[in-house]
Amino acid sequence: MEEKETLKEYRMNYQLAYFDCDYTGHLSLEMMLMLMILASEKQNDSLGTGMKATQKFGAGWVILDYEGHLNGELPRDGENITVGCKIAAYNRFFVVRDFWLENAAGKQVATVRGMFTFMDLKKRKMTPIPEAIMAPYEQKATIRLPRPKSPDKVEVDDRWQSKDYQTRYADIDSNGHVNNARYVEWLLDALPAGFLADHRLTGFRLNYRHEVRPHSLVTSMVAPFDADADEMTSQHVIQVAGQTHASASFDWQKI
Template sequence: MNRSVAEKEYEVNYYEIDYKERLLITSLVNYFGDIATKHSENVGGGLSYSRKNGVAWVLYKWNIDIKHYPEYGQKIRVRTNACSFRKFYGYRTFEVFDKEDNMIAKANSIWLLIDTNKRKILRITEDMYKIFGLTEKDNKPLLIKNVKLPKKFTIEKSFNVRYSDIDTNKHVNNVKYIDWILETIPLNIILEYNIKHINITYEKEALYGEKIKIFTELKKQDEGYISLHKIIDNNGKELSVIEAIWDANEK
């Protein structure tokens, strides 16, 4: 058994879809978070281990490509592979398959192990190598490009961090940042286009009660748009930078 790989089947529920009856991108990323957590639980490095040892995995970068959004009631398989560790970084891939075994989405991700008491980054521990069945030779990094932001933004919106935004690490769940940027996109683009690619870097955690501000810039491109986003806290510190590529809805 390959301890670094896990797979789970999901059925697309009504509360996970948009008006087109297709899976929301936030629901898909929630599947990724769920299977990653389930994987950790299966191999003995889950929530109880994290509480006992005062550690947690936090997301640093996403690079997600979506070929096709599944529809309401469809069943899909999500596979994840904790493929390598390198110093402070954990690298994990995701693949999504439909019932005909066609790959409909994939993602690369980079994670950091933190001390939950000191809120500091830790070097990957020997325990983690053993838990996921990896060795120090499994050290190939996943390269995710940096988001290049524009000099000016034309859209700006503010939010207060709510209790429902907080996860088990006591900070804003990574999926909420996608929710936030979607609120800055004009409705006609939301209705007529889908996100086919999204690249996210999380630079600083956001906590309950903070006021955050999102800056968004849209650029027309071929048959779609590129949206660029910067999220800052009330002290002006950068929390996240995001790039999304939008294509016309599937027929």
């Protein structure tokens, strides 16, 4: 007999402010991801397994991959949105979380799947997830995980455009390294000026490989692509001192 699980969902209401939006007046991708992480932190807190609990184990969650799908335009400044999350699956080392975003009309405009690992904050290495951290979810561990899709495999060559960024104090969060969402600013900033005004993001795959430490010179690189095509995918990497720290594929539709 198959046992059915009821996955614990968490829903967070939020009113978008002007500073959550980009120059087009819509929720920015980096703020969307930050709000999703905030929702998962609130869910953990509500179950007693938040930051305070993980810090007792000297560990914390680290994002490895995101896969996102967007369904129409993102909500606007002032709009009341709902951010939802649940744990899709987990095993001894990884947790896959599903996130979604509803606009003011209740339409689901974005879904994001994220894979996280549990990291020993001193050794900066993966460590097994303690049972106490997962128990309140009342969800069984699984062997196979529904992994987010990876960015396309690409090789950087001379034709790629690049832009350099010195990390700013405001990029650093209270963990002492660059907040993950800031990578998205660098990734998107490598696109042609004004690109977001006439292109709509329809999907993305984003892979984090290494953290960016304070005082780093970051290079954001984008492969050549046809910005005039009706649909296209832009390929991106972020490097520090020639080493790739993150890569991404963004799918676009001309508007």
